[in-house]
Amino acid sequence: MTRNWTFGQKVGAGFSVLIALALLIGGVAIYALRTVVDAKDQVISVEAQNIIDAKTLALAAARRSAAARGYLLTKDQTHLDELRTQRESFLETLTRMRGHAHDAEARRMLDDIENKEADHRTASDAVIAQRQSDAGIDVVTKRFDDDVVPKRNALTQAIDAFIGHAERSLEEEKQAASASASSAITLVVAIAALAIGLALLIAFTLTSTLGRQVGTAVSQVQSSSAELQAAANQQATGAKQQATAMNEITTTISELLATSRQIAESAQRVAHIAEQTAGAARTGDGTVEKGNEAVVAMRRQVDLIVNHMLELGKKSQQIGAVLDIVSELAEQTNILAINATIEAAGAGEAGKRFAVVAEEIRKLADRVGGSTKEIRGLIDDVRSAVNTTVMTTETGSKAVDAGARQFAEVASSFKQIVGLVVTTTEAAKEIELSTKQQTTAVEQVDVAITNVAQATKETEASTGQTLQTASQLTGLSRELLRLVKPQTNGAGRDHTSTRSG
Numbered sequence: 001m002t003r004n005w006t007f008g009q010k011v012g013a014g015f016s017v018l019i020a021l022a023l024l025i026g027g028v029a030i031y032a033l034r035t036v037v038d039a040k041d042q043v044i045s046v047e048a049q050n051i052i053d054a055k056t057l058a059l060a061a062a063r064r065s066a067a068a069r070g071y072l073l074t075k076d077q078t079h080l081d082e083l084r085t086q087r088e089s090f091l092e093t094l095t096r097m098r099g100h101a102h103d104a105e106a107r108r109m110l111d112d113i114e115n116k117e118a119d120h121r122t123a124s125d126a127v128i129a130q131r132q133s134d135a136g137i138d139v140v141t142k143r144f145d146d147d148v149v150p151k152r153n154a155l156t157q158a159i160d161a162f163i164g165h166a167e168r169s170l171e172e173e174k175q176a177a178s179a180s181a182s183s184a185i186t187l188v189v190a191i192a193a194l195a196i197g198l199a200l201l202i203a204f205t206l207t208s209t210l211g212r213q214v215g216t217a218v219s220q221v222q223s224s225s226a227e228l229q230a231a232a233n234q235q236a237t238g239a240k241q242q243a244t245a246m247n248e249i250t251t252t253i254s255e256l257l258a259t260s261r262q263i264a265e266s267a268q269r270v271a272h273i274a275e276q277t278a279g280a281a282r283t284g285d286g287t288v289e290k291g292n293e294a295v296v297a298m299r300r301q302v303d304l305i306v307n308h309m310l311e312l313g314k315k316s317q318q319i320g321a322v323l324d325i326v327s328e329l330a331e332q333t334n335i336l337a338i339n340a341t342i343e344a345a346g347a348g349e350a351g352k353r354f355a356v357v358a359e360e361i362r363k364l365a366d367r368v369g370g371s372t373k374e375i376r377g378l379i380d381d382v383r384s385a386v387n388t389t390v391m392t393t394e395t396g397s398k399a400v401d402a403g404a405r406q407f408a409e410v411a412s413s414f415k416q417i418v419g420l421v422v423t424t425t426e427a428a429k430e431i432e433l434s435t436k437q438q439t440t441a442v443e444q445v446d447v448a449i450t451n452v453a454q455a456t457k458e459t460e461a462s463t464g465q466t467l468q469t470a471s472q473l474t475g476l477s478r479e480l481l482r483l484v485k486p487q488t489n490g491a492g493r494d495h496t497s498t499r500s501g
Helices: 007-074 077-100 104-132 137-236 243-346 348-454 463-484 486-500
Strands: none
Touching: 007 077, 007 104, 007 137, 007 243, 077 104, 104 137, 137 243, 243 348
C-alpha cells in the first residue's frame, strides 16, 4: 500500500509518528512531574506540619506548667485563666494532629500523649485545689514536685518521642520523593532514547524508499534527455533567422542593463546600512551585558539579606533562651521573697524592715516576670517578621533569577542579530559584485545576439525524432509527477492525448 504513496504522504507520515512520540514523551514528563510534586507536597503539608504541631504541644505544656506554678506561688486568678487557655490550645492542637496522623504508630503516640496529658491535668488540678484550700506553700510545693513534675516530664518525653517519629517520617518521605524523581527521569530518558531510535529508523526507511523510486525515474529521464539533446543539437544547426525577435531581445537586454546598474547601486546602499546596523547591534550587546552584571550584583545583595535575616532569627532564639532563664530567676526570687516575708513575720518587730524589703523584692520579681512575657511577645513578632522577610526575599531572588535568564536570552538574540547582519552585509556585497558581473555579461550578450539570428534553418529532418523522444520524456515526467502529486495524472493524460491528436 505504501508503494503508491507520494513524497508528501510518506514524509507527513514520518512527521506524524515523530509528533506522536513527542506528545508521548511530554505526557510521561508531565505525569512524572506531577508525581514528584505530589510527593513533595506530602512532605511539606503533612510531615513538616506534624513536627510544627508537636512543638506547639510542647510549648503549650510548658506554658501551662508555668501558669500552674505561678498560681501556686501568687494565687493570682490570671494564672488560672492562662492555664485554661493553654489547656484548650493543647487539646485543639492534639485534635488537629489526629487528623494528620496517617500511620498506626503516630496514632498510638498521640493516644499516649493524650493519656499523659490527662494524668498531668489531674495531678495539677489536685495541687491547685489544695492551694485554694489555703494549704501551706511548703506542702503545696512538695506535692507539686512529687506529683505534677514527674507527670509533666512524662508528657514532655511522649511529645519528644512523637517529634522524633515525625522527623524520621519526614526523612523517609523525602527519600521516597527523591526516588520517585529519579525513576521519572529514568523513564523519560528511556522513552526519549526509544523515540530517537525510532526516528532514525523512519528517516532511514523514507530515505531508502524515496531514493530508489527517484533514482529509477531520474535515470530514465536522463536517458531520454540525452536523446532529446542530440535531436535539439540537430535542430539548433538549422534554426531560422528571427530578426524581429532579435530586435525585441536587444531592447529587453538594454532595459536589463539599466536595471542591473540600479540593482548594483541599491545593493551598495544596503551593504552600508547593514554595517551601521551591525555596529548598533554590537552596542546593544554591550548594554545587555552591563544589565546582566547589575542583575548578578542584585542577586548577591539578596543572598546577603537572606543570610542576615537567618542570623537575626538565630539571635532571637538565643534571646528567648535567656528570657526563660530570667523568668525562672524571677519565679525563684518571688518564692524567696515570700519565704523571707514569712520569716520576717515570725521574727516579730525586728523583722518588719526585712519584711518591707522582701515585699519590694517580690514586687520587682513580678514586674520582671511581666516584662519577660512582653519581651517574649516582641521576640515572636520579630521572628514572624524575619520569616516574612525571608519569604519575600526568596520571591525577589526568584524574580532576579528570571530577569538574569531573560538578559541572557536577550544577549544571545543580540549576538544572533549581529551574526545575521554580518551575513546580510556579506550577501549585499556579493549581490553588488554579481550585479556588476551581470552587467558586463549583458553587454557581451548584446554584442553576441546578432549572431544568434542565423540559427533556425535545418529543423525538419530531426522533427520526428524530437517528437518521439519528447513523448517518452512526457511519460516519464508524468510518472515523476504522480510520485509528487497524484492528482496531476489526469491532467497529464489529457495533455498527452491533445498533443497526439
